[in-house]
Amino acid sequence: MDVAGVLAADPQLVLFGNSANVPMMARDRVRDPGNCSSNRTAGMLRRTAGWLLLIVVISSVSAVQAAEPDDAALTQAKAALDEGFKLYFNDNNAEAIEHFERAGALFEQELGLNDSRTLYALLVLGKIHLDLQHHAHAEKCLSCVVEQSGTDTKVRAELKAAALWDLGRVHLETDANDEAVDLYNQAKTVFLEVLKQRDLSIAELLFELAIAEERLKRYDDARRHFAESWKTYENATETDGELAVEILKKLAGRLFDAGEYCKTQQHIGELVRLCESIYGPKSEQTASAVRRLGVAYEATNDFDSARKHLARAAEIAEDLPANEVGDALRSWRDLALLEMNLGEFGRAEKSAAKYVSRLRERRGVSLAMLADAEIAMAMILTVRGKHDEARRYLEGVVEELTPVFKELPRQWARALSVAGLLETETGNYEKAIELHKQAILAWKEMPGSRDVRDELGSLGRAQIAYGQFPSACKSLDEALALVNEENEQFEVANLYISRAIADVFERDAAAARPLLDRAAGILQATLPPDHHFVSDLRVGYGILYLETGEHDKATAEFEEARTICHSRYGEMHSKTAEAIDYLGQVHLAKNERDQAEKLLKQALSIRRKCLGADHPDTAKSLYHMGLLLLERDDTETAIERLNDALEIRAKRLGTEHQATLETRAKLQEAKMAVSEPATRE
Structure with a gap:
C-alpha cells in the first residue's frame, strides 16, 4: 500500500485536514518555541499544520510514483515509508526514524539524491526530528531538501517550500531569528509566486514570520505580517479557530503598541466573539479577550466601556476553577489601575488588594503575574500617600525579580518605574x-x-x-x-x-x-472637572499667574486645586498641602499676612505628618514660613525656621543645590539684620 493509500484508509490520519479533530496524540506534541509562557504565542508552530502541508506534498509525490513501474527496492522503500508513518503516529519515534531513514536510503540508491521521492523521505525525516526538537538532525535533512529541490515542477516546488518553512522553524526554535526570517521569506516567495497558494497554511507561515520579526524588534514588519496573516486567514476556505485566536492576539498587541487603538478595538472585538464561540462565554480565554478589549477602550478615554468590560472579565475570572491562572486574572489589576486613573483611590486599593489576595490563594501562579499585582498595589499605595506600605511591596517584588529580570523585562521595567515614583514622593x-x-x-x-x-x-x-x-x-x-x-x-x-x-x-x-x-482642552474633553489631574492643571495655571503677578487669578486656581485635592486625596495628603502652600505664597505676595500665616502653617503641619520632618517639601514650608516671619519682623523665629529648612535641604538636596544656597543666603541676610542694630548700639 502506498502512502496516499495509507492516508485514505486510516480515517484518523484523514482528520488532519481539520485541526479541530486532530488526534489527541498529535495535540500532545504542541510546542511553544523559546519556552515562551505568554498565551499570545501558545499554539504557534503547531505540528498539525505541518502535516497538513505534507499531505499536499504526499499527493503530488504519489502521482509521480504511479507513473513508474515498481521494482523490489522501490517497493521496500514505500513499505518502509508506510510503516514509518504508522510507528510515528503511535509515538514509536525511534523505530519510525529508522524506517524513514531506510526509505530515504533505498530511494537514493535507486533514483538518486535529487529525485522527488528521496527528497520527500528526507523532508519527512526532517519534520520528525524537528517535532522531537532534534534540531541539528532536522537542519541537516531539511537543508539537503532545499539544496537539491527546485521550482521547475510543482512537486519539487512544494518540497522546497515545505523544507524552507520547516528550516525556518528550526532556526526560530534555536533563536537564530535572522536566519529564520530569511527562510520564511524564501518559503513565502515559493508559495505565493510559484505555487500561487493562499490558504490556511500561508496564514500560519506569515504568522510565524511575524513572530521571528517581533523577536528581532522589527515591530513594523511584524505588524504588517500579522495583518497579512489575518487577511489570508479570512480569505481561506478552511478554518482553524485556535490559529485565528493567536493571530488576532498578536495583531491586536502590535496595533496597540503602535497607538492604533481603534483598529485594536475592532480586532479584539472579533477575538471576543471568536473565543465565545470556541471556548464559551465563561471561559478563561473569553475573559482574557474581554480584558484586552477593556484596556483598549481605556486607551481611547472611553472609561465607561473600559470599566464595563474589565468588570465583566473580572466577574468571569472570579468563577474560574482554582487551577485556572491565565491572563484573565489580570482583569482585577487592570480594573484597579482604571479606578486609580479615575481618581477612585479607595476602590482602586480594594481591587488591587483583592487581586493580590486571590493570586496568593491559587497554585501555579507565575512570578510575572504575582509581580504585576504587587507592583500595581505599590503604585496605588504611592499615589495614596501610603509610602511605607508601598515600599514593603516594592522591596519584595524587586528581590524576587532581580535574579530573573532579563526573563521578565516588563515586570522589571514597571518595578523600576514605580520605585522611581515612590522615591520622588519621598524626596529622594x-x-x-x-x-x-x-x-x-x-x-x-x-x-x-x-x-x-x-x-x-x-x-x-x-x-x-x-x-x-x-x-x-x-x-x-x-x-x-x-x-x-x-x-x-x-x-x-x-x-x-x-x-x-x-x-x-x-x-x-x-x-x-x-x-x-492645550492640556486644558484634553482634560475638558475626557475627564470630569473634579478629576485629580484637573487639580494638577489648576496648580500649573496658579504657578504661572503667581509668576506673572496676576494674584487674583492665581488665588482662584489654587483654591480650586485645594478643593479638588481635598475631595480626591483627603486633607492629609501631600497634594493637598502643595495647593495650600501655594495659596499661602499668593497671600504673602499680596501682603495679606494673616491669611498667609494660617495657610502656610496648615501646609507645614500636613507635610510633617504625611511626608516627615526632613522631607524637602517640609523644608519648602519652613522656608516660606521664614519669609513670612521676616515680613513681620519676627526675625529670631524666622532664623529658626530658615535654619531648620537649611539643615533639611543641605542633607536631602546637597550643600550646593540651588535651594540650599538660596536658603543659606536668606538665613545670612536675617542674621545680619539681627546683628546690625546691636552693632550700631
Whole structure:
C-alpha cells in the first residue's frame, strides 16, 4: 500500500485536514518555541499544520510514483515509508526514524539524491526530528531538501517550500531569528509566486514570520505580517479557530503598541466573539479577550466601556476553577489601575488588594503575574500617600525579580518605574531620577513608545522636583515628541502641564501658557472637572499667574486645586498641602499676612505628618514660613525656621543645590539684620 493509500484508509490520519479533530496524540506534541509562557504565542508552530502541508506534498509525490513501474527496492522503500508513518503516529519515534531513514536510503540508491521521492523521505525525516526538537538532525535533512529541490515542477516546488518553512522553524526554535526570517521569506516567495497558494497554511507561515520579526524588534514588519496573516486567514476556505485566536492576539498587541487603538478595538472585538464561540462565554480565554478589549477602550478615554468590560472579565475570572491562572486574572489589576486613573483611590486599593489576595490563594501562579499585582498595589499605595506600605511591596517584588529580570523585562521595567515614583514622593530625587533612567532603557528594549513616553514624563517631573529645570525640559520634550496627536490620552495632558511648570521655573511664562491651554482642552474633553489631574492643571495655571503677578487669578486656581485635592486625596495628603502652600505664597505676595500665616502653617503641619520632618517639601514650608516671619519682623523665629529648612535641604538636596544656597543666603541676610542694630548700639 502506498502512502496516499495509507492516508485514505486510516480515517484518523484523514482528520488532519481539520485541526479541530486532530488526534489527541498529535495535540500532545504542541510546542511553544523559546519556552515562551505568554498565551499570545501558545499554539504557534503547531505540528498539525505541518502535516497538513505534507499531505499536499504526499499527493503530488504519489502521482509521480504511479507513473513508474515498481521494482523490489522501490517497493521496500514505500513499505518502509508506510510503516514509518504508522510507528510515528503511535509515538514509536525511534523505530519510525529508522524506517524513514531506510526509505530515504533505498530511494537514493535507486533514483538518486535529487529525485522527488528521496527528497520527500528526507523532508519527512526532517519534520520528525524537528517535532522531537532534534534540531541539528532536522537542519541537516531539511537543508539537503532545499539544496537539491527546485521550482521547475510543482512537486519539487512544494518540497522546497515545505523544507524552507520547516528550516525556518528550526532556526526560530534555536533563536537564530535572522536566519529564520530569511527562510520564511524564501518559503513565502515559493508559495505565493510559484505555487500561487493562499490558504490556511500561508496564514500560519506569515504568522510565524511575524513572530521571528517581533523577536528581532522589527515591530513594523511584524505588524504588517500579522495583518497579512489575518487577511489570508479570512480569505481561506478552511478554518482553524485556535490559529485565528493567536493571530488576532498578536495583531491586536502590535496595533496597540503602535497607538492604533481603534483598529485594536475592532480586532479584539472579533477575538471576543471568536473565543465565545470556541471556548464559551465563561471561559478563561473569553475573559482574557474581554480584558484586552477593556484596556483598549481605556486607551481611547472611553472609561465607561473600559470599566464595563474589565468588570465583566473580572466577574468571569472570579468563577474560574482554582487551577485556572491565565491572563484573565489580570482583569482585577487592570480594573484597579482604571479606578486609580479615575481618581477612585479607595476602590482602586480594594481591587488591587483583592487581586493580590486571590493570586496568593491559587497554585501555579507565575512570578510575572504575582509581580504585576504587587507592583500595581505599590503604585496605588504611592499615589495614596501610603509610602511605607508601598515600599514593603516594592522591596519584595524587586528581590524576587532581580535574579530573573532579563526573563521578565516588563515586570522589571514597571518595578523600576514605580520605585522611581515612590522615591520622588519621598524626596529622594537623585535616586528617583536614576531609577526612571534605568526604566527608560528597559522600556526602549520593548515594542511601543507609550511606556517610554510615560517614563520620560515621570523622569521630567522628578527633575522638576529636584530643581533640574533644563534637564526636565529636555526629558519632557522627548516625551512630547512621542505623542500620537490623533490619540491624545488624558495622561498626555500631564506632560503639557509638567512642561509648562518647567517653563515657568525657567522664567519663560509666555511658553507655558499655550501648553497649559492645550492640556486644558484634553482634560475638558475626557475627564470630569473634579478629576485629580484637573487639580494638577489648576496648580500649573496658579504657578504661572503667581509668576506673572496676576494674584487674583492665581488665588482662584489654587483654591480650586485645594478643593479638588481635598475631595480626591483627603486633607492629609501631600497634594493637598502643595495647593495650600501655594495659596499661602499668593497671600504673602499680596501682603495679606494673616491669611498667609494660617495657610502656610496648615501646609507645614500636613507635610510633617504625611511626608516627615526632613522631607524637602517640609523644608519648602519652613522656608516660606521664614519669609513670612521676616515680613513681620519676627526675625529670631524666622532664623529658626530658615535654619531648620537649611539643615533639611543641605542633607536631602546637597550643600550646593540651588535651594540650599538660596536658603543659606536668606538665613545670612536675617542674621545680619539681627546683628546690625546691636552693632550700631
